[in-house]
Amino acid sequence: MDKKTSFQFFLIHPNVVLLEWxxxxxxxxxxxxxxxxxxxxxKFETLIQVTQGYQSLMLYHSHPIKKRDVYHAELLSLFNSMxxxxxxxxxKWQIPVCYDPSLAPDLTSLAELLKLDKSEVIDVHANATYxxxxxxxxxxFLYLNGLPSALExxxxxxxxxxVEAGSIAIGGKQTGIYPRASPGGWHIxxxxxxxxxxxxxxxxxxxxxxxxxxxxxxxxxxxxEMTYQRANGNLIIQPQ
Amino acid sequence: xxxxxxxxxxxxxGNPKNSAVLEMxxxxxxxxxxxxxxxxxxxxxxxxRLNGKKIKPLNLISVEKNETLQFGxxxxxxxxxxxxxxxxxxxxxxxxxxxxxxxxxxxxLRKNEILHTAGSTQNQKSKNLIMEVAKSxxxxxxxxxxxxxxxLSEKEIKRLTSELFTISVQNSRMAYVLEEKLTPHEASLxxxxxxxxxxxxxxxxxxxxxxxxxxxTGGYPRILQLSDEGINCLAQKSTRDPFQxxxxxx
Numbered sequence: 001m002d003k004k005t006s007f008q009f010f011l012i013h014p015n016v017v018l019l020e021w022x023x024x025x026x027x028x029x030x031x032x033x034x035x036x037x038x039x040x041x042x043k044f045e046t047l048i049q050v051t052q053g054y055q056s057l058m059l060y061h062s063h064p065i066k067k068r069d070v071y072h073a074e075l076l077s078l079f080n081s082m083x084x085x086x087x088x089x090x091x092k093w094q095i096p097v098c099y100d101p102s103l104a105p106d107l108t109s110l111a112e113l114l115k116l117d118k119s120e121v122i123d124v125h126a127n128a129t130y131x132x133x134x135x136x137x138x139x140x141f142l143y144l145n146g147l148p149s150a151l152e153x154x155x156x157x158x159x160x161x162x163v164e165a166g167s168i169a170i171g172g173k174q175t176g177i178y179p180r181a182s183p184g185g186w187h188i189x190x191x192x193x194x195x196x197x198x199x200x201x202x203x204x205x206x207x208x209x210x211x212x213x214x215x216x217x218x219x220x221x222x223x224x225e226m227t228y229q230r231a232n233g234n235l236i237i238q239p240q
Numbered sequence: 241x242x243x244x245x246x247x248x249x250x251x252x253x254g255n256p257k258n259s260a261v262l263e264m265x266x267x268x269x270x271x272x273x274x275x276x277x278x279x280x281x282x283x284x285x286x287x288x289r290l291n292g293k294k295i296k297p298l299n300l301i302s303v304e305k306n307e308t309l310q311f312g313x314x315x316x317x318x319x320x321x322x323x324x325x326x327x328x329x330x331x332x333x334x335x336x337x338x339x340x341x342x343x344x345x346x347x348x349l350r351k352n353e354i355l356h357t358a359g360s361t362q363n364q365k366s367k368n369l370i371m372e373v374a375k376s377x378x379x380x381x382x383x384x385x386x387x388x389x390x391x392l393s394e395k396e397i398k399r400l401t402s403e404l405f406t407i408s409v410q411n412s413r414m415a416y417v418l419e420e421k422l423t424p425h426e427a428s429l430x431x432x433x434x435x436x437x438x439x440x441x442x443x444x445x446x447x448x449x450x451x452x453x454x455x456x457t458g459g460y461p462r463i464l465q466l467s468d469e470g471i472n473c474l475a476q477k478s479t480r481d482p483f484q485x486x487x488x489x490x
Contacts, residue, residue, distance in 0.1 A: 010387045012465045014490055016435065018387050025430060051456050053432030060435070136431065136457025139342060143431065143457075180342050199333055199343045 140197025259327025268311020284317030326358025
């Protein structure tokens with residue numbers, strides 16, 4: 001494996017440090033971030049949270065960080081001596097998506113923008129495998145990498161004031177699922193009946209960074225049936 | 241929103257500093273007490289009526305069973321914190337006793353809702369303490385340099401550190417958008433972590449100060465970071481309130 005790129009260290013608050021890797025996001029960098037995050041949480045008692053981005057980690061300590069140079073050196077040493085399990089791939093999840101126009105308000109306009117048929121947009125989207133890079137923006141919002149370049153598009157000029165919960169959308173080089181209603185500037189191309197964030201569960205979000213997602217196209221009838229199952233608490237997703 | 245006031249209210253009753261409190265923003269509710277209880281108040285001063293009669297604003301109030309306490313408008317600042325002995329016994333969800341949209345059933349308290357407390361442990365009434373009505377909240381908000389501070393020009397740094405900024409009508413527990421704008425830019429960053437107090441600089445020049453309920457990631461440059469004191473101080477301001485940034489070292 002190539003030598004790991006080192007990170008930059010920013011103290012942004014007495015208790016908080018931002019580590020940034022000056023490297024284009026990739027699956028190998030993702031694996032390093034996920035591994036390092038676990039290592040740090042196990043190592044430092046005062047570390048209460050580590051948030052991840054495409055190329056960064058934010059470390060929140062419960063107390064001000066003393067002896068910053070020593071701490072910085074320790075982090076570098078931990079990172080450089082860390083071993084990464086290249087075979088680890090995380091879980092694979094299949095998310096049912098209904099691409100019916102009634103649930104996909106931007107499918108037509110997006111297809112026009114991309115100069116593709118609607119069915120082509122659906123095929124390309126549903127045949128790709130996506131990697132969960134991290135979770136952020138909203139509880140349960142998965143940042144998915146791996147959008148085929150044919151589907152890349154700028155964000156909507158005017159964001160929609162309300163995107164429905166479960167909406168699958170595309171924006172820039174990314175695709176994602178809105179876990180709950182929120183304003184949003186991405187193009188909505190489908191909807192999943194599956195609940196994405198359940199605070200009452202031990203693991204409120206079913207996926208974690210490093211997992212993979214595939215979308216499975218379902219009909220409107222199947223969508224309605226699954227929505228009904230969900231209302232009865234019978235909709236459970238299992239890893240593949 | 242204002243941790244200093246929250247801790248102060250709890251300290252007045254000898255509570256652990258993070259015991260659950262009521263946050264009353266701009267104006268407060270009318271509370272009916274089902275048992276005798278001592279309450280503590282900190283933060284902004286609100287008009288108070290005990291059993292319908294206006295009373296002096298106090299930090300500690302002993303309330304009897306069946307009495308009502310009504311909170312009116314804020315007289316200074318924007319948010320008042322009400323603590324009870326042992327804290328409010330709200331449900332713990334994902335490790336927190338707070339309410340949050342999409343996580344707890346409701347994001348705010350509702351009419352006729354019953355709030356549970358640990359109950360009063362002391363029989364004797366403590367002396368009622370008078371609140372500082374004349375308290376004013378500072379206009380200087382301490383900030384540190386953010387991770388993307390280097391994106392700012394000399395001119396913009398000067399603006400940020402010497403001019404007055406105003407909170408726009410777009411403000412909430414998630415973020416405060418400022419009225420004034422900096423120059424538009426084209427910096428495009430990969431989405432990364434943000435935290436309460438992070439000041440974002442959007443492509444069209446807007447400045448957004450993330451507050452306590454902020455999201456955890458963002459793609460806009462993070463030019464400044466409010467200190468804890470800065471967030472607590474800003475929390476006592478709202479629409480059209482002016483303030484100034486004060487750049488400090490960590």
